Amino acid sequence: MTPLLQIDHVTHYFGGLCAVNDFNLDLETGELVGIIGPNGAGKTTIFNLITGVYKATKGSIRLKEKELVGLKPNEITNRGIARTFQNIRLFKDLTVLDNVRTACYGQVHTTLGGALLGLPANIREEERIADQAMDLLAIFKLDNLAGEISKNLPYGQQRRLEIARALATNPSLLLLDEPAAGMNPNEIEQLMDFIQWIRKDFKLTIILIEHQMRLVMGICERIKVVDFGATIAEGLPKEIQNNPRVLEAYLGPGGVG
Numbered sequence: 001m002t003p004l005l006q007i008d009h010v011t012h013y014f015g016g017l018c019a020v021n022d023f024n025l026d027l028e029t030g031e032l033v034g035i036i037g038p039n040g041a042g043k044t045t046i047f048n049l050i051t052g053v054y055k056a057t058k059g060s061i062r063l064k065e066k067e068l069v070g071l072k073p074n075e076i077t078n079r080g081i082a083r084t085f086q087n088i089r090l091f092k093d094l095t096v097l098d099n100v101r102t103a104c105y106g107q108v109h110t111t112l113g114g115a116l117l118g119l120p121a122n123i124r125e126e127e128r129i130a131d132q133a134m135d136l137l138a139i140f141k142l143d144n145l146a147g148e149i150s151k152n153l154p155y156g157q158q159r160r161l162e163i164a165r166a167l168a169t170n171p172s173l174l175l176l177d178e179p180a181a182g183m184n185p186n187e188i189e190q191l192m193d194f195i196q197w198i199r200k201d202f203k204l205t206i207i208l209i210e211h212q213m214r215l216v217m218g219i220c221e222r223i224k225v226v227d228f229g230a231t232i233a234e235g236l237p238k239e240i241q242n243n244p245r246v247l248e249a250y251l252g253p254g255g256v257g
């Protein structure tokens with residue numbers, strides 16, 4: 001079967017800096033793959049290349065065999081890729097409900113003129129979106145907070161809201177950028193269950209960037225390790241854990257053994 005996502009020989013330069021060097025990844029539908037590596041290794045840049053924030057200097061990124069390189073971020077969202085960010089990005093002054101509603105608008109099929117005129121079809125569409133957003137909030141146990149201003153939510157709930165927002169676009173591929181950042185061990189355990197659950201319930205394929213090894217080793221089937229933009233190792237969690245090159249990348253030369 002053709003992989004859902006095919007990343008072939010992707011390279012990206014920022015001026016003279018090679019942030020991603022010949023990166024390759026084939027992702028089967030339903031897989032959960034981790035990307036790890038020290039700070040500045042190029043992990044977030046890989047997400048920015050997949051989502052069209054940057055255009056790869058070289059190489060190809062295909063979703064369901066269709067090329068993504070050159071498309072705009074919103075076109076890539078419409079193809080079925082959603083993401084969350086290392087530093088949570090919400091409309092912090094909007095309500096919880098409005099944060100999810102705005103994400104649902106990508107799926108709207110009415111015209112601006114119709115919206116301005118308040119045509120019945122547009123009113124029905126608005127109601128459908130509000131219902132859809134409330135349903136998502138209920139699934140994420142955030143429905144009782146629908147009217148709250150997002151910035152007032154505790155950190156863990158803002159993370160959940162960000163993921164709910166991402167899922168409102170109905171993605172097949174979800175990119176999670178350090179979802180466990182700032183969480184305590186107990187919250188990380190809950191996040192592990194949560195990611196496994198959304199993966200199954202929403203039939204998602206997931207790429208996870210993470211520094212928290214408990215999370216990566218606990219839920220990823222496969223891991224790729226990058227350092228200075230290049231892939232230095234890949235394999236099963238237990239293979240990665242004891243790989244000398246990986247240990248050296250994290251601990252520095254002499255830090256191993």
Ligand SMILES: Nc1ncnc2c1ncn2[C@@H]1O[C@H](COP(=O)(O)OP(=O)(O)OP(=O)(O)O)[C@@H](O)[C@H]1O
Pocket residue numbers: 014017019037038039040041042043044045046086
């Ligand atoms: N917009 C940019 N302009 C110039 N250099 C950039 C830009 N974005 C990232 N870089 C550089 O590219 C390299 C890779 O950065 P990237 O953010 O992808 O690393 P990362 O692995 O996600 O790091 P971290 O774990 O700290 O988030 C770094 O050297 C970084 O300074």
